[in-house]
Amino acid sequence: MSEGPKETDGDDAGQGMAKPGRRQVLALGAAAASTVVTVRPALAQTQASIMACEIPIPDPGRMGNYIAADGSVVPPGTPGAFPPPGRNLVGEEVRGALQAGRTIPGYGYEQSQAYTNYIRRLQTGMSGFTCYASIQMTRS
Template identity: 65%
Template sequence: MNDDTPELPNTTRRRALMLGAVGAAAVVSIPPALASTAASISTCEIPVPDSGRAGSYIAADGTVVPAGTRGAFAPPGRPFKGEEVKTALAGGQLPGTNYEQSRAYTNYIRRLQSGTSGFTCFASLQMPRG
């Protein structure tokens, strides 16, 4: 037999242990990343409307209209937290609003586009969680 034969099982075992250690480190690092994402979702904010259109009203379909437009809603007094929006998008209601206001504001949020204040927060709400 070859001199390498006795070392083969030890080498294989060592490699398996090293791979297991690497795999365990990867598993341990995933939950903190998810926790960080969850924390950022609950603390991120979505202004309605964005600061570039502050003072404008929100129509029932979520479009931004001039202040005082009949049937439109004045902006809320503060930005909504990501967790509040997540709840509203799942069928709940935004805090401090009635049904119609909440629906108009969530329609506005659904229309957010890249580059608009609050878009990154809204996009993170759409990401599936593992």
């Protein structure tokens, strides 16, 4: 007993499983569109949190020390070294200094350079490293 030909969407007649039907393509397109709508706000939220993250200079374990021009942490009063900023630097201002060459608001060129050199020396496990790494991954 033969069942005869199966009904198709018209687009995949005679193709078996090689070509998805119109309904499958439409369903996939709808799923992809909803994914884009979902991901965009998440990316915007991530971007906002990166710009609000903070980097302490120096890290809490070395508070009270100064920052040399090369970014190293030195004892207070070292000639050519700068006192710490007195506040954590925010991701947005750090990104501007690192990627666009601007000075950190409220600080002169040499002092900004010393602070950005310190930030470039941050390593895994140091306070502010996650913020710095996030800034490096964002596009200008």
